[in-house]
């Protein structure tokens with residue numbers, strides 16, 4: 643196995659993806675049931691001068707500590723976020739997204 647150059651590092655992934663590239667502020671994290679051990683952290687831009695100040699994004703962390711590259715479809719800016727202002731529709735979308743992730747986990751080489 644060669645150096646996986648396309649993997650995003652945790653440090654990179656926690657920087658604002660919207661333009662300012664400053665280190666974000668950790669908001670919360672959630673465990674995915676499938677694939678087991680996968681975690682999704684929510685981060686928020688903490689740079690007041692950024693146009694996307696307080697905008698949130700998700701960082702997926704695999705069980706082995708790797709981060710799927712941006713644009714892999716696993717996670718990405720503004721696909722969904724949940725906070726006090728999240729509408730019921732957004733929450734449903736987030737649940738659907740989680741379900742989809744779980745589906746992918748089941749189809750993607752689940753070991754029995």
Ligand SMILES: [Zn+2]
Pocket residue numbers: 658659660661662663664687688689692693694695
């Ligand atoms: Zn920013």
